[in-house]
Amino acid sequence: MRDPSDGRLMRDPTATDDPSMAERESSQGYLGRLVREFWRGLPFSALLFVFWIVLSGKFDGGHLLAGATCAMAVSLWTGRLLCLPPQVGLSASHPLAGVFWLRFPMYLLWLARQVVTANLHVAWIVLHPRMPIQPCLVRLDKPAPHTFARLVLANSITLTPGTVTLDVDTAGYLVHALTSRSAANLRSGDAVRRCQALFLHTDPESGQGGSR
């Protein structure tokens, strides 16, 4: 009954694991899809539920029930917006599955140090009587493997000292650098290496681009 293109849009990972089950579920129509989206959105529901508990601070049955209901409803309604088609590589079903989580604490530490350095840097420049700035635009041609990796690198560049990402496209980044030294630091590629190390799946095409 349902348009088969719906199933393709959603790219349900459980459905691709077992094609026969997927066929059966899609033939069940609306209810089957609802159940499928419910299971798929369950991690997001759990996250929203924890968020609810922290914000409400009430642990009685009524509040918890209301929170659980709202979390599931929001997850069902917005699931299709948040779970975009996988762009991580062939084996990963979700962008978060493509992160090298073991390296994540190291990345966070590095980022925290960058944030502190960046703040001291900008405070020093701004409070310096002569304001030693040499602003320039830097074009960085480092294609990241997928949108999520691009997002992480663009935000990391913004948080590193003296650089703000202005534009991102599939080929690379346009970065505004506050001083010639921060531009040189960006070209040395430390931020790029750190962010690329964070992701497991790099397709061969972007791997070539990264080593260029």
Add this chain to the structure above:
Amino acid sequence: MTPVADVVLLVGLFFIAAGVVGVLRLPDFYTRLHALGKSDTLGVALTVGALALRGGATLTSAKILLIVAFVTLANPTATHALGRAAYRAGIAPWRR
């Protein structure tokens, strides 16, 4: 815990103040983005984190830490959105 929180609060306020001075002193839109985008991330995190330190291990502190997490995520994104809008609107960067 309170003296530590006070020091953290003062350091956070220093960074926010530096950001304000930067917005006033720097010559153009893009350089001002640097001042705001950087100092707000650490300044707000420290200021609000100091309040969490004062509050101790309470639910309110958990909410405050959530604020820190969201500001850290949202601030570079907003900075990028502003910078990109300015670039697409054709604002030329200031050069020495």
